[in-house]
Amino acid sequence: MARLPLTTASYVARSLKASAQRCVNLYPEANPADAPAPVTFYGTPxxxxxxxxxxxxxxxxxxxxxxxxxxxxxxxxxxxxxxxxxxxxxxxxxxxxxxxxxxxxxxxxxxxxxxxxxxxxxxxxxxxxxxxxxxxxxxxxxxxxxxxxxxxxxxxxxxxxxxxxxxxxxxxxxxxxxxxxxxxxxxxxxxxxxxxxxxxxxxxxxxxxxxxxxxxxxxxxxxxxxxxxxxxxxxxxxxxxxxxxxxxxxxxxxxxxxxxxxxxxxxxxxxxxxxxxxxxxxxxxxxxxxxxxxxxxxxxxxxxxxxxxxxxxxxxxxxxxxxxxxxxxxxxxxxxxxxxxxxxxxxxxxxxxxxxxxxxxxxxAPIARQKDFPHIVTEGRKQFFSRFTLDCEVAVGNPNDEDPQILLSWSDDGGNSWSNPIQMSLGRVGAYQTRARANRLGAARDRVWRVYTAAKAKVAFQGAFAEAAAGTS
Structure with missing residues (x-):
């Protein structure tokens, strides 16, 4: 399982092939050197x-x-x-x-x-x-x-x-x-x-x-x-x-x-x-x-x-x-x-x-928060993605949003078009074993992940984990 770190806020390059990272209503903060991930993205006020x-x-x-x-x-x-x-x-x-x-x-x-x-x-x-x-x-x-x-x-x-x-x-x-x-x-x-x-x-x-x-x-x-x-x-x-x-x-x-x-x-x-x-x-x-x-x-x-x-x-x-x-x-x-x-x-x-x-x-009014990940490319070969797990704070439900949700979508053409979203839970209050996870996510030579939420809840994530098998071509 590969960690997908998030370190860059907004960088949508002239060529999406270089970078398609849009960052809306989220900002990065560096973690201590011994933290599991280098950066956490928090929701803006x-x-x-x-x-x-x-x-x-x-x-x-x-x-x-x-x-x-x-x-x-x-x-x-x-x-x-x-x-x-x-x-x-x-x-x-x-x-x-x-x-x-x-x-x-x-x-x-x-x-x-x-x-x-x-x-x-x-x-x-x-x-x-x-x-x-x-x-x-x-x-x-x-x-x-x-x-x-x-x-x-x-x-x-x-x-x-x-x-x-x-x-x-x-x-x-x-x-x-x-x-x-x-x-x-x-x-x-x-x-x-x-x-x-x-x-x-x-x-x-x-x-x-x-x-x-x-x-x-x-x-x-x-x-x-x-x-x-x-x-x-x-x-x-x-x-x-x-x-x-x-x-x-x-x-x-x-x-x-x-x-x-x-x-x-x-x-x-x-x-x-x-x-x-x-x-x-x-x-x-x-x-x-x-x-x-x-x-x-x-x-x-x-x-x-x-x-x-x-x-x-x-x-x-x-x-x-x-x-x-x-x-x-x-x-x-x-x-x-x-x-x-x-x-x-x-x-x-x-x-x-x-x-x-x-x-x-x-x-x-709900606050829309979006973060696009860096490209995942493996020497031009297809990767078959079986699972995506967002590394985020869970159990953030509250009286204003009892079961907050986050949406996962992806692009296989360098960030030009996007899949239909898959809904993942951020966890009801006290549900600390919640995993924001999606399975059977297709194959691509160039994959860009996107997470989006309008939940009225605390947002803090540190990247993701992706399970993938490399193809031969």
């Missing part, structure tokens, strides 16, 4: 409603201010959470869709959406105001660095800043990120440094201590990689991530390492992104759970979500299963860590969910 905003439209922003108070933007309205389960309507936004960015200076918070309308909230008495004056030019981003709030004017190279711990902007307090003539696309603050990402280049600025020109370009921080989607930029694990491009091409995910962009998207991931008609609307959020930092990248037009696990360096799909059994993008539209919980806002309505590894549904 389910979602459970934490709160629901009272308005209409998507959740566009979740922001925990420096005073610990949670703010949210739904549709065209800005809300404050009262800490007791209710939301207080504060102000209006100029737009109803697209991400909203927020930052505060300890005294006041600012919320921007790329227009001239930018509500402000006093963090002491929660009085509402708005950015104004000749120095205010509108912005899609705001970040706090060394007692100043920093913005950039959309479509230009110009960035500008407030006074110290103030919302006032002197019309002369601006500068340009002009290492190259491309306009600023996105901006992020990390480690008290400002990163300006243009269409084809990026520049890093740090504090100068000069009241007239408080930020200066860091000499080693200029690079010929830009940003393909302004809302794809996120800070995680002591660096930044974004969907990047340069003059030679794009559709690659980059991570900054010592100010230098490093591609973390595999050729298979870049090939997948190349299929999408539009990527400039991609949005990203980041979170950490059980020691795994995740960069989560959603393509709204393609209705696809991908997650990169920094701990393992591997990608997997995140998907929501609709009532019609279609897989669409993950429901999370933005994220925040608040009250010890990883929270995400829904992309269609006002639901705010908590991500929980012990919740096995998406607000009651």
């Amino acid at each position: 389910g979602t459970e409603v934490w709160s629901t905003l009272p308005g209409s439209g998507p959740v566009r922003c979740l922001y925990r201010a420096s005073n610990g108070v949670l703010f949210a933007v739904q549709g065209m309205r800005l809300y404050r959470y009262d800490g007791l389960g209710s939301w207080i309507d504060l102000a209006g936004m100029a737009t109803s869709t697209g991400p909203v960015n927020a930052a505060d200076n300890g005294n006041s918070a600012v919320f921007v959406d790329g227009t001239l309308t930018a509500p402000t909230v006093n963090l002491g008495n929660y009085a509402v105001g708005a950015m104004s004056g000749d120095g205010w030019l509108g912005s899609a981003f705001v970040w706090f660095v060394d007692e100043r709030l920093v913005f950039f004017q959309p479509g230009t190279q110009k960035y500008f800043w407030t006074g110290l711990l103030s919302l006032a902007i002197d019309p002369l307090d601006f500068a340009s990120a002009e290492g190259m003539p491309d306009p600023i696309v996105s901006m992020i603050a990390d480690h008290r440094e400002l990163w300006f990402l243009g269409e084809e280049t990026m520049e890093v600025y740090s504090s100068s201590g000069d009241a007239t020109l408080p930020f200066v370009r860091y000499p080693a921080g200029f690079n010929h990689y830009g940003c393909e989607a302004k809302y794809s930029v996120a800070a995680l694990d002591n660096t930044i991530y974004w969907l990047g491009k340069n003059k030679n091409g794009g559709r690659m995910v980059l991570r900054a390492q010592n100010y230098q962009p490093q591609a973390i998207s595999t050729p298979a991931i870049s090939e997948e992104f190349a299929k999408y008609d539009r990527v400039d609307d991609a949005i990203a959020w980041a979170y950490q759970q059980d020691g795994h930092p995740f960069y989560v990248l959603t393509f709204p037009s393609a209705s696809k979500t991908w997650a990169y696990d920094v701990l393992t360096g591997q990608w997997h799909e995140r998907a929501y299963r609709t009532a019609g059994n279609d897989l669409i993008r993950h429901r999370g539209n933005c994220a925040v860590f608040f009250g010890g919980e990883n929270l995400v806002g829904d992309f269609e309505d006002g639901r705010i969910y908590r991500l929980d590894l012990d919740v096995y549904s998406d607000d009651g």
Whole structure:
């Protein structure tokens, strides 16, 4: 009986003959050296409603201010959470869709959406105001660095800043990120440094201590990689991530390492992104759970979500299963860590969910989980498969799914077409002798196995065992 290990998350190559491994709503975790298998695949977190905003439209922003108070933007309205389960309507936004960015200076918070309308909230008495004056030019981003709030004017190279711990902007307090003539696309603050990402280049600025020109370009921080989607930029694990491009091409995910962009998207991931008609609307959020930092990248037009696990360096799909059994993008539209919980806002309505590894549904809807195995090839000879046993945790039944099932199917043409599925049990509660097993499985020169489940139960598997006899041709 041969062990079929699972070590790779998602890798569907340009040629399925090379690799046809799709991985949906599952992520790998390395086991200790003395474990029976090198890797276990666990189910991604389910979602459970934490709160629901009272308005209409998507959740566009979740922001925990420096005073610990949670703010949210739904549709065209800005809300404050009262800490007791209710939301207080504060102000209006100029737009109803697209991400909203927020930052505060300890005294006041600012919320921007790329227009001239930018509500402000006093963090002491929660009085509402708005950015104004000749120095205010509108912005899609705001970040706090060394007692100043920093913005950039959309479509230009110009960035500008407030006074110290103030919302006032002197019309002369601006500068340009002009290492190259491309306009600023996105901006992020990390480690008290400002990163300006243009269409084809990026520049890093740090504090100068000069009241007239408080930020200066860091000499080693200029690079010929830009940003393909302004809302794809996120800070995680002591660096930044974004969907990047340069003059030679794009559709690659980059991570900054010592100010230098490093591609973390595999050729298979870049090939997948190349299929999408539009990527400039991609949005990203980041979170950490059980020691795994995740960069989560959603393509709204393609209705696809991908997650990169920094701990393992591997990608997997995140998907929501609709009532019609279609897989669409993950429901999370933005994220925040608040009250010890990883929270995400829904992309269609006002639901705010908590991500929980012990919740096995998406607000009651089944979560589709799929893992395709590597090719099994033996010198071009046929193999006759008598048995397949999934190496998985069993006896995972629970009140929401008393006898959870998993489906086994296979491909004998390199991953192009698939057999009808065979149902296997993951075991009722207490049924620890259960074996997720199927028999008399035909013959093939090239076999790819697939397991799929929508069970509302814990999922953890470490590969499989296959019994096969080799043919002579």
